[in-house]
Amino acid sequence: MSDKALMLGNEAIARGAWEAGVKVSAAYPGTPSTEISESIVKYKEVYAEWAPNEKVAVEVALGASIAGVRSLASMKHVGLNVAADPLFTASYTGVGGGMVLVAADDPGMYSSQNEQDSRMVARAALVPVLEPSDSAEAKEFTKLAYELSERFDTPVMVRTTTRLSHSQGLVELGERVEPADKPYERDIAKYVMMPVNAIRRHPIVEERMKALSEEDLPVNRAEYGDLSIGFVASGIPYLYVKEALPEASVLKLGMVNPLPRKLIEEFAAKVGKLYIFEELEPVIEEQVRSWGIPAVGKELFTRQGEYSAALLRDRILHQPATARPADDAPARPPILCPGCPHRSVFTALSQLKLHAAGDIGCYTLGAVAPLSVVDTTVCMGSSISTLHGMEKGRGAAYVKDWVAVIGDSTFMHTGVNSLMNMAYNRATGTVVVLDNSTTGMTGHQDHPATGKTLRGEAVPAIDIAGLCRALGVRRVHEVGAFDLEALKELLRQETAADELSVVIARAPCVLLKGQTFPNRCREVPDKCKKCGACLKPGCPSLTRLPEKNIHIDAMCTGCGLCQRLCKFGAIETVAR
Amino acid sequence: MATKNIMIVGVGGQGTLLTSRILGGLAVRGGYDVKLSEVHGMAQRGGSVVTFVRYGEKVAEPVVEEGQADVLVAFERLEALRYAHFLKEDGVVVVNDHRIDPITVVTGAAGYPDGILARLGARHKVVSLDATAVAAAMGAPKAFNVVVLGLAAQFLDFSREDWLAVIEAVVPPKTVAVNKQAFEAGYKK
Numbered sequence: 115m116s117d118k119a120l121m122l123g124n125e126a127i128a129r130g131a132w133e134a135g136v137k138v139s140a141a142y143p144g145t146p147s148t149e150i151s152e153s154i155v156k157y158k159e160v161y162a163e164w165a166p167n168e169k170v171a172v173e174v175a176l177g178a179s180i181a182g183v184r185s186l187a188s189m190k191h192v193g194l195n196v197a198a199d200p201l202f203t204a205s206y207t208g209v210g211g212g213m214v215l216v217a218a219d220d221p222g223m224y225s226s227q228n229e230q231d232s233r234m235v236a237r238a239a240l241v242p243v244l245e246p247s248d249s250a251e252a253k254e255f256t257k258l259a260y261e262l263s264e265r266f267d268t269p270v271m272v273r274t275t276t277r278l279s280h281s282q283g284l285v286e287l288g289e290r291v292e293p294a295d296k297p298y299e300r301d302i303a304k305y306v307m308m309p310v311n312a313i314r315r316h317p318i319v320e321e322r323m324k325a326l327s328e329e330d331l332p333v334n335r336a337e338y339g340d341l342s343i344g345f346v347a348s349g350i351p352y353l354y355v356k357e358a359l360p361e362a363s364v365l366k367l368g369m370v371n372p373l374p375r376k377l378i379e380e381f382a383a384k385v386g387k388l389y390i391f392e393e394l395e396p397v398i399e400e401q402v403r404s405w406g407i408p409a410v411g412k413e414l415f416t417r418q419g420e421y422s423a424a425l426l427r428d429r430i431l432h433q434p435a436t437a438r439p440a441d442d443a444p445a446r447p448p449i450l451c452p453g454c455p456h457r458s459v460f461t462a463l464s465q466l467k468l469h470a471a472g473d474i475g476c477y478t479l480g481a482v483a484p485l486s487v488v489d490t491t492v493c494m495g496s497s498i499s500t501l502h503g504m505e506k507g508r509g510a511a512y513v514k515d516w517v518a519v520i521g522d523s524t525f526m527h528t529g530v531n532s533l534m535n536m537a538y539n540r541a542t543g544t545v546v547v548l549d550n551s552t553t554g555m556t557g558h559q560d561h562p563a564t565g566k567t568l569r570g571e572a573v574p575a576i577d578i579a580g581l582c583r584a585l586g587v588r589r590v591h592e593v594g595a596f597d598l599e600a601l602k603e604l605l606r607q608e609t610a611a612d613e614l615s616v617v618i619a620r621a622p623c624v625l626l627k628g629q630t631f632p633n634r635c636r637e638v639p640d641k642c643k644k645c646g647a648c649l650k651p652g653c654p655s656l657t658r659l660p661e662k663n664i665h666i667d668a669m670c671t672g673c674g675l676c677q678r679l680c681k682f683g684a685i686e687t688v689a690r
Numbered sequence: 691m692a693t694k695n696i697m698i699v700g701v702g703g704q705g706t707l708l709t710s711r712i713l714g715g716l717a718v719r720g721g722y723d724v725k726l727s728e729v730h731g732m733a734q735r736g737g738s739v740v741t742f743v744r745y746g747e748k749v750a751e752p753v754v755e756e757g758q759a760d761v762l763v764a765f766e767r768l769e770a771l772r773y774a775h776f777l778k779e780d781g782v783v784v785v786n787d788h789r790i791d792p793i794t795v796v797t798g799a800a801g802y803p804d805g806i807l808a809r810l811g812a813r814h815k816v817v818s819l820d821a822t823a824v825a826a827a828m829g830a831p832k833a834f835n836v837v838v839l840g841l842a843a844q845f846l847d848f849s850r851e852d853w854l855a856v857i858e859a860v861v862p863p864k865t866v867a868v869n870k871q872a873f874e875a876g877y878k879k
Contacts, residue, residue: 120717120726149730225730283724350751422755423751435755437755441774444768446701446738446769450735451703482793484793555735658796
């Protein structure tokens with residue numbers, strides 16, 4: 115009997131890649147995809163790395179594939195945009211060793227800035243997509259993806275969603291195969307995508323997709339039951355159909371691009387009413403309708419958020435949810451941790467009445483009350499370039515009360531390109547790098563400026579200040595993130611300067627392991643004037659008591675920010 | 691057996707992921723099919739977090755639907771109130787009698803509701819314990835979540851021996867003894 119283990123969807127994908135004999139894995143962390151890399155690095159046969167961004171990761175995977183080994187690149191949906199450039203042409207070159215790209219979508223936006231549908235990207239890139247429904251399938255489909263990749267000479271996408279990536283289910287463990295490294299054969303017509311070669315590759319890509327659409331794959335499976343009603347579903351929504359309508363007929367699609375047209379036509383002919391039940395965009399629905407098959411989809415089911423069994427019961431069975439409404443409970447949005455260095459920097463920005471062009475990371479929470487200093491957040495690296503655009507649109511005076519704020523990991527990801535642009539095109543704005551020595555929000559992954567790799571090896575850390583200088587920035591300053599007065603003085607000086615500047619505000623993420631917090635802050639009740647100045651940064655360790663004075667709880671790390679804001683000496687720092 | 695639906699709710703950072711791993715381990719040990727659904731990423735930063743655990747003969751979806759939970763395990767009072775409508779009519783609330791103010795309360799935008807336990811008790815069976823204080827008294831404040839699990843054990847389908855074996859297998863090796871002690875502190879014989 116084989117072993118079974120309870121695994122996250124992401125752990126199962128990593129296991130599948132390992133069992134398939136993968137040798138190289140590259141990724142940039144991003145919820146909900148991060149645990150794929152964190153799991154695969156534990157398999158010693160796999161070389162796994164954090165790349166500075168997803169474009170680099172896909173190119174690393176492609177290089178390994180061209181060199182004849184199986185490779186993996188994983189990313190969240192918006193990371194796929196960054197990686198789109200190599201992906202769209204890797205589709206033309208095809209592969210040597212099997213190459214799989216995992217794209218993790220986030221319907222419901224648990225931790226993302228949009229809820230785009232990676233299947234649309236895959237369709238545009240002419241790349242096949244497998245979509246598992248649970249952890250067991252996540253492992254099996256990943257293995258199948260390698261087979262298809264090599265048989266059809268194409269990168270293959272495995273698409274997951276937050277609900278699958280972060281759900282655990284039982285997985286049957288298998289052995290690893292060790293495919294022989296393919297001997298290198300120079301093939302310029304296949305791997306050099308200049309026009310003359312690409313023109314010849316394009317029809318090959320289309321033939322490949324046609325052949326795949328006609329391939330008889332067991333992962334595409336018609337489950338006939340009540341023939342009056344039929345669903346086409348894949349991924350997690352398939353489970354909702356099984357939960358809410360166990361008797362209905364279902365065509366479960368394991369491959370969602372290209373679609374198995376013949377199978378869908380057969381299924382549609384056998385069932386009465388046909389529903390397409392797919393989260394996010396009507397990718398399957400629009401294709402099925404274009405074949406002249408009547409189907410119901412987005413007129414009943416939303417393009418937004420996650421689906422549920424309750425949604426099906428409501429729309430198909432007309433059984434509205436019977437649960438009572440939720441109790442009225444004050445919202446508990448995510449917030450910066452007690453002792454977070456970003457809070458100190460945002461307090462400085464708030465006191466100086468500066469606007470911040472924001473970026474992607476925990477510090478996006480600087481947009482939330484009571485801090486409310488981050489005015490824009492779009493995508494990785496965009497803080498610096500949007501600030502630059504503001505200046506070029508409205509002149510240097512316009513950005514005197516603006517800064518860009520970007521974390522160290524995000525700066526490494528794509529911020530460095532944007533800063534290069536500012537230096538090159540003679541900008542005068544101020545960029546604040548919030549250097550907390552890690553990729554914080556995704557759970558503490560290393561990057562090129564931390565001095566450690568995914569495998570835990572010590573490596574020379576990129577010096578962020580030196581890098582900025584190398585790009586041509588002359589005004590580069592480093593300051594402790596909790597040194598509020600020095601920070602404010604620097605920000606005053608640099609926003610006033612008529613030259614581009616970078617302020618690196620430094621303090622480790624409070625959740626980074628290995629730190630000790632010997633002190634904590636404590637209220638001195640008889641000195642408290644109940645003014646509330648200490649509450650302005652929104653530290654969750656502080657509570658206003660019914661008598662309006664404050665209490666500091668045991669979560670306090672002793673960062674001292676509230677103490678600095680108290681003019682009355684009503685907060686002191688004491689040993690823990 | 692009908693699928694058992696459990697929810698673990700709390701504030702990001704309270705260790706819902708570790709506790710769901712313990713429950714998952716118990717279900718596997720009990721020979722059940724099991725699915726868990728967790729929250730990672732931004733919501734973990736002090737936000738409201740929920741984990742679903744479902745076990746039985748064959749489990750399809752990984753989430754617990756509103757009105758379907760058998761047991762709601764809450765690491766904080768307000769979070770128990772927030773998710774109480776997920777309970778079946780005969781569902782049970784196991785709650786850490788502890789208050790953490792959300793930022794909306796800290797800033798004065800909202801008030802922390804009074805009498806939460808009484809409100810929950812009007813609809814459901816409620817068992818509560820100040821596990822935060824119990825764990826602090828043990829000198830292991832972080833282990834409060836396992837104290838709450840100990841209290842919840844009376845409503846779940848596993849023996850004390852199963853619990854202790856799985857805790858030993860799941861928690862970091864250095865914390866095995868303290869977590870076992872925490873479990874016993876909450877456990878009702």
